[in-house]
Amino acid sequence: MASPAVTLPLLDVSELTIRRESSYVLSRVHWTVRKGEHWVILGANGSGKTSLLKAIAGYMPPTDGDISVLGETFGSSDWRELRKRIGVVSASISHLCHDEDPALEIVAGGLQAMIGLWGQLRAGDKKKALASLGLVRARYLANRRWEVLSQGERQKVLIARALISAPPLLILDEPCSGLDPVARERFLQDLRHLAAKRSAPAMILVTHHIEEILPECTHLLALKDGKVEYCGPIAEGLTSATLSRTFSAQMRVRKSGDRYSLHGLSV
Ligand SMILES: Nc1ncnc2c1ncn2[C@@H]1O[C@H](COP(=O)(O)OP(=O)(O)OP(=O)(O)O)[C@@H](O)[C@H]1O
Numbered sequence: 001m002a003s004p005a006v007t008l009p010l011l012d013v014s015e016l017t018i019r020r021e022s023s024y025v026l027s028r029v030h031w032t033v034r035k036g037e038h039w040v041i042l043g044a045n046g047s048g049k050t051s052l053l054k055a056i057a058g059y060m061p062p063t064d065g066d067i068s069v070l071g072e073t074f075g076s077s078d079w080r081e082l083r084k085r086i087g088v089v090s091a092s093i094s095h096l097c098h099d100e101d102p103a104l105e106i107v108a109g110g111l112q113a114m115i116g117l118w119g120q121l122r123a124g125d126k127k128k129a130l131a132s133l134g135l136v137r138a139r140y141l142a143n144r145r146w147e148v149l150s151q152g153e154r155q156k157v158l159i160a161r162a163l164i165s166a167p168p169l170l171i172l173d174e175p176c177s178g179l180d181p182v183a184r185e186r187f188l189q190d191l192r193h194l195a196a197k198r199s200a201p202a203m204i205l206v207t208h209h210i211e212e213i214l215p216e217c218t219h220l221l222a223l224k225d226g227k228v229e230y231c232g233p234i235a236e237g238l239t240s241a242t243l244s245r246t247f248s249a250q251m252r253v254r255k256s257g258d259r260y261s262l263h264g265l266s267v
Pocket residue numbers: 020021024025043044045046047048049050051052
């Protein structure tokens with residue numbers, strides 16, 4: 001009898017330890033992300049969320065442990081090539097965008113993992129950039145310059161940029177920061193629209209606010225002091241007890257419909 005097909009994880013982190021200046025930034029982290037999963041990463045300031053993402057993107061070499069992404073192993077593959085296949089949206093990319101560049105060019109730059117284009121935008125790339133803007137319902141922004149875009153519009157342009165090369169993995173590092181409550185909700189609806197697509201990449205969403213967790217999120221990674229506090233299905237893990245341990249404070253979580261909110265905090 002044929003054995004069931006085993007699909008390779010998109011991301012596999014094992015015993016990951018990062019030590020800097022005699023202290024542990026991450027300590028023996030295990031984490032696996034598979035196709036079809038959408039993850040949320042929660043943790044207090046300084047718990048190691050950004051460091052974990054940097055390690056995955058190859059910007060923070062591990063002291064110990066293994067990282068493999070899309071079947072490639074850190075240390076034995078060309079990570080500069082691999083980065084083109086991981087979509088990343090973070091404040092550091094936003095800061096590199098040029099004020100005068102139209103959204104369409106910023107999105108097209110994602111094809112080369114570049115900020116800014118050299119020369120004319122080719123017709124084929126223009127078409128791809130428009131299609132990518134369409135994925136976040138933002139085609140109308142195509143000709144607007146970066147400098148005039150609102151914070152929410154900028155995030156959508158950066159997501160379109162990250163999506164243009166159809167990455168299997170999309171990392172969103174605090175994508176809602178700086179958005180007002182209404183803009184945030186609209187933005188989250190657009191993300192839901194994307195997450196619901198069959199072709200959607202596996203998403204990794206880093207946030208400080210459980211209200212931002214999409215119903216489509218399937219798994220939770222909670223970090224505390226560089227260690228894994230919880231790693232598994234969100235339905236079992238996103239509880240008052242887990243959050244209280246993760247943030248070292250009394251926290252009460254409520255689930256209303258398919259969204260979470262905080263209903264009590266004592267420090
Ligand atoms: N290169 C480094 N050298 C020394 N310490 C570092 C280095 N990078 C990160 N750290 C430390 O590791 C800890 C985790 O930092 P990290 O930025 O990953 O946290 P975070 O969970 O993303 O925090 P925040 O929610 O505030 O963004 C912090 O105490 C930070 O000072």
